[in-house]
Amino acid sequence: MRIMTAFDPVSAAIGGALIGLSAALLMLLTGRIAGISGILAGCLSLAGGDWGWRAAFILGLVVAPLTGGIAGYALTEPRMPESWAVVVIAGLLVGFGTRLGGGCTSGHGICGVSRFSPRSLTATAVFFVTAIVVVAITRHGLGG
Amino acid sequence: MMAIIASLVCGLIFGWGLLISGMVQPAKVLAFLDIFGDWDPSLAVTMVAALVVSSMGFALARRREGPYLAPQSFWPSASSIDRPLVIGAVLFGIGWGLSGLCPGPALENLTTLSPRLLVFVAAMIAGMLLQDWWQRRTASQARREADAALAPADG
Numbered sequence: 008m009r010i011m012t013a014f015d016p017v018s019a020a021i022g023g024a025l026i027g028l029s030a031a032l033l034m035l036l037t038g039r040i041a042g043i044s045g046i047l048a049g050c051l052s053l054a055g056g057d058w059g060w061r062a063a064f065i066l067g068l069v070v071a072p073l074t075g076g077i078a079g080y081a082l083t084e085p086r087m088p089e090s091w092a093v094v095v096i097a098g099l100l101v102g103f104g105t106r107l108g109g110g111c112t113s114g115h116g117i118c119g120v121s122r123f124s125p126r127s128l129t130a131t132a133v134f135f136v137t138a139i140v141v142v143a144i145t146r147h148g149l150g151g
Numbered sequence: 152m153m154a155i156i157a158s159l160v161c162g163l164i165f166g167w168g169l170l171i172s173g174m175v176q177p178a179k180v181l182a183f184l185d186i187f188g189d190w191d192p193s194l195a196v197t198m199v200a201a202l203v204v205s206s207m208g209f210a211l212a213r214r215r216e217g218p219y220l221a222p223q224s225f226w227p228s229a230s231s232i233d234r235p236l237v238i239g240a241v242l243f244g245i246g247w248g249l250s251g252l253c254p255g256p257a258l259e260n261l262t263t264l265s266p267r268l269l270v271f272v273a274a275m276i277a278g279m280l281l282q283d284w285w286q287r288r289t290a291s292q293a294r295r296e297a298d299a300a301l302a303p304a305d306g
Binding site: 012013014015016018019020021022023024025026027028029030031032033034035036037038039040041043044047048051052059060061063064065066067068069070071072073074080082083084085086087088091093094095096097098099100101102103104105106107108109111112113115116117118119120121122124125126129130131133134135136137138139140141142143145146147 | 154155156157158159160161162163164165166167168169170171172173174175176177178179181182184185186187188191192193194196197198199200201202203204205206207208209211212215217218219220221222223224225226227229230231232235236237238239240241242243244245246247248249250251252253254255256257258259260261262263265267268270271272273274275276277278279280281282283286
């Protein structure tokens, strides 16, 4: 199921700048870290009482493609693993792992790294290297 | 109320960023992680651009007493590089490598109503709840053991 995607540095940079802007604005305006796994987990424990801003952030994220379509950036059906077992296992690992490690690509990878947090730099290096190894194994077999 | 509206706008901007960069597509992310295949360096460009903007914003936020629309800032306080951090990052990395999805893009894809994506998000939420339950359990167990160790042997 290998498909080629084109390297498009301009879109990649504009999109990245917007992600960074979102993280910067959330901290400057509301004092919160834009870590998606943490925001979602906080939403799940409704007892906390501060789920309003979390739900609002996630709502914005979910409806963004509906507005992005106007600018010609429509959402296409995501290409998912063929096997349902892999879908479930990957989902469980992403959920469990991001909570255990205290963050994901946004919380550690962007917010943490831009604060030069040694904890986030470590987590980011570990999940990037692990994911690269997993893709090397699943796409090219052991040892490539 | 203003803070909630600001959060909504930040969620929208984040979503547009994932959409424009293409990182909302798991195939695009996997093409970056596949360094032995037809490597697509886009994700590196996206990360660097995001880091440039967010680090400037954070530096600005650091110099202020607090945020504009809320009483206080919640800067992360944890600083230790411990086992849960590393094991959690490994588990997340495995799931990310298998699917090409991390939490942001997974949520942003919800409106496609792709059955596999919906199952992935349900499993991701189950994983989060499982971790929460497991952490509470080990914490209360550790407390009981500590209490037992402190209590005198004959009640």
